[in-house]
Amino acid sequence: MSRGSAATSGSGKWLAPWWKDLRPRWGHPWHSMCSYLAMFPPALPRYFIEQCSREGDLVLDPFSGRGTTPLEACLAGRIGVGSDLNPLAVLLTGAKVHPPDMDCLMDRLEELERGYRRSNVHGKAPPEIEMLFHDGVTLPQLLYFRSELSSRRVVDRYLLAALVGILHGNHPRDPRTARTLSISMPNTFSMSPSYIRKYIEKNGLEKFPFDVFELLRRRLKYLNRQGMPEVRGRVAKRDARDLSGFIAKQSVDLVVTSPPYLQVVRYGKFNWIRLWLLEQSVEAVDRSLRVEATDKRLGLSDQFRLPTYKKFIASCAASWEQLLRPGGVCVAVIGDVGGRGKESVNLAAEAWREIKEETGLQLVDIVEDVIHAPGKVTRIWGDRRGEATKVDRVLVMRKPGSRRPRTRNPAKVIEDMAAQG
Numbered sequence: 224m225s226r227g228s229a230a231t232s233g234s235g236k237w238l239a240p241w242w243k244d245l246r247p248r249w250g251h252p253w254h255s256m257c258s259y260l261a262m263f264p265p266a267l268p269r270y271f272i273e274q275c276s277r278e279g280d281l282v283l284d285p286f287s288g289r290g291t292t293p294l295e296a297c298l299a300g301r302i303g304v305g306s307d308l309n310p311l312a313v314l315l316t317g318a319k320v321h322p323p324d325m326d327c328l329m330d331r332l333e334e335l336e337r338g339y340r341r342s343n344v345h346g347k348a349p350p351e352i353e354m355l356f357h358d359g360v361t362l363p364q365l366l367y368f369r370s371e372l373s374s375r376r377v378v379d380r381y382l383l384a385a386l387v388g389i390l391h392g393n394h395p396r397d398p399r400t401a402r403t404l405s406i407s408m409p410n411t412f413s414m415s416p417s418y419i420r421k422y423i424e425k426n427g428l429e430k431f432p433f434d435v436f437e438l439l440r441r442r443l444k445y446l447n448r449q450g451m452p453e454v455r456g457r458v459a460k461r462d463a464r465d466l467s468g469f470i471a472k473q474s475v476d477l478v479v480t481s482p483p484y485l486q487v488v489r490y491g492k493f494n495w496i497r498l499w500l501l502e503q504s505v506e507a508v509d510r511s512l513r514v515e516a517t518d519k520r521l522g523l524s525d526q527f528r529l530p531t532y533k534k535f536i537a538s539c540a541a542s543w544e545q546l547l548r549p550g551g552v553c554v555a556v557i558g559d560v561g562g563r564g565k566e567s568v569n570l571a572a573e574a575w576r577e578i579k580e581e582t583g584l585q586l587v588d589i590v591e592d593v594i595h596a597p598g599k600v601t602r603i604w605g606d607r608r609g610e611a612t613k614v615d616r617v618l619v620m621r622k623p624g625s626r627r628p629r630t631r632n633p634a635k636v637i638e639d640m641a642a643q644g
């Protein structure tokens with residue numbers, strides 16, 4: 224398939240997955256700003272962005288997570304737009320698609336450092352946070368950052384995003400060279416407070432006096448060593464099924480996304496430490512991400528079961544269909560899910576069956592992408608319950624019609640979106 228033209232056949236021949244041959248850490252340093260559950264490798268959206276869109280096009284990820292697709296889109300000269308209901312995802316995506324300039328960032332960090340007096344720190348952390356950070360140095364500094372930074376300011380949003388990325392993680396053999404602020408623990412997600420408490424006691428884990436200013440300064444230098452994308456994008460905290468008022472109808476050229484997995488990930492619960500720093504309630508995040516809580520029409524059920532999931536994906540696709548331009552492409556990475564001891568479910572095929580009924584989208588292909596178990600996040604803590612996704616499938620769909628001939632001016636598109644609110 225030539226660069227820039229839309230997919231037209233269901234043969235699958237054009238989908239040479241070169242993204243799989245790249246190093247696991249391929250991509251701009253901002254992708255590693257903060258790890259995120261079920262994130263996809265940057266080379267995957269990049270492949271589809273290059274194949275299915277042109278410079279100046281609008282590329283959307285309505286489940287943007289850490290912002291992999293919008294960042295890759297901006298780096299490739301497209302307008303990267305993301306939305307997500309998780310405030311952590313909105314923060315990370317926003318920091319990447321609308322960053323401050325580096326001087327501004329360093330000035331703000333210096334200003335904060337000058338203003339810091341341990342004796343002036345107000346508030347107290349809950350015991351489950353106290354057990355993770357050094358009481359004399361790290362914890363009061365974190366409380367200070369927590370009260371001073373506002374995610375509504377562009378510069379503070381970037382600082383917060385970088386800070387949540389180094390909030391917790393494994394230490395090297397010599398803890399003085401550590402790059403994260405907590406006791407030694409996983410970086411990608413947080414185990415439950417009671418598990419961590421027992422783990423600390425059993426292993427006699429020590430809290431080291433890490434200086435937040437120092438580690439953050441080093442982190443900013445690392446993150447900004449390659450410069451930033453020239454094109455800016457946008458982000459909003461919105462439900463993927465309804466992006467009206469944020470994105471105009473027929474304005475999106477390409478959607479590249481990975482919807483939430485069926486019954487697998489609790490984004491709030493598994494991020495309780497980061498959400499504490501962001502002053503967000505874990506319960507509220509998980510409640511907002513439960514389909515039942517956000518759309519009563521789908522029927523109330525205690526769990527995110529297959530029929531509910533299929534209706535959810537179909538209603539997402541129906542909304543994206545309206546946003547796509549004629550000829551626009553929609554790419555959804557959907558993992559198979561297997562219950563304990565049960566056969567795995569090909570969610571992509573199930574989703575397509577429902578989408579076909581509910582929308583006018585056409586199927587281009589469903590491509591299989593087998594994942595090697597050691598790379599999966601759920602294995603890091605020895606998960607053997609068989610709930611990790613073993614096969615991802617890339618569902619590629621297309622809106623009928625032919626694409627417009629010209630490239631737009633990215634700055635003008637962003638202006639128009641801002642004007643729409």
Ligand SMILES: C[S@@+](CC[C@H](N)C(=O)[O-])C[C@H]1O[C@@H](n2cnc3c(N)ncnc32)[C@H](O)[C@@H]1O
Nearest residue numbers: 261262263286288289291307308309462463483
């Ligand atoms: C598989 S993750 C996406 C990860 C992303 N591709 C990345 O690379 O970081 C799915 C995302 O969907 C979000 N989500 C779940 N339900 C949602 C909804 N109804 N509307 C918007 N976002 C939702 C979750 O917060 C999560 O960030």
